[in-house]
Amino acid sequence: MPCVEGVCLGDGPERLGNLAWDEIPPATARSMTGRQQQKLDTLYKGRFDDIAPSLIQGKFDRRVLRSLDRIKAACRGNSLTGQFTSAGGHPTRVTLSLLPQASGQQSWQVIAINRTFPEATNRRQQEEIHQQLDAHYGRYDMHRRSPQPGEASYLYTWVGMPAMVLNLNLPPPAIMETRFAQNSLCDAPRKMSID
Secondary structure (H helix, E strand, C coil): EEECCCCEEEHHHHHCCCCCCCCHHHHCCCCCCCCHHHHHHHHEEEEEEEHHHHHHHHHHCCHHHHHHHHEEECCCCCCEEEEECCCCCEEEEEEEEEEECCCCEEEEEEEEEEEECCCCCCCCHHHHHHHHHHHHHHHEEECCCCCCCCEEEEEEEECCCCEEEECCCCCCHHHHHHHCCCCCCCCCCCCCCCC
């Protein structure tokens, strides 16, 4: 799997603890509403009271990473995003998700890594960044191949500045829903009826 500064697609939280993650501001640790708590109780199963405000916002930092092992299951799609700045000054966002396997077991995995290059302000610098990224990640280029579930893809994009996106390709949503429902801690989805 492709990596960025020691963070690889498919990695779990235990591999991420050594990075200098941006801390989630204390202002986000306000109390939650009943509706937010109900949403979390439906989504995650386990003990997560101390990190619940971060979960509701979909964010992680070093403190949250240390507590993720207490979440025993997710009952539908989920993600948490954390950010760090590389030694070269590149903002880097990492997205984690608690993913179900075909067996019904679940594990936290890095599903996306996004890095922007704000210092590339002219066309020559942007092309230089693009060439370096293609040399490093080109074999994963989603425009040159059709990645299968479980494989990685790479995309160079431009949205105000050059950016690189690495993704772990997941199975289609219907398959993921079935896998989430296989966990004994999750309620089986209600069957729809026309009656």
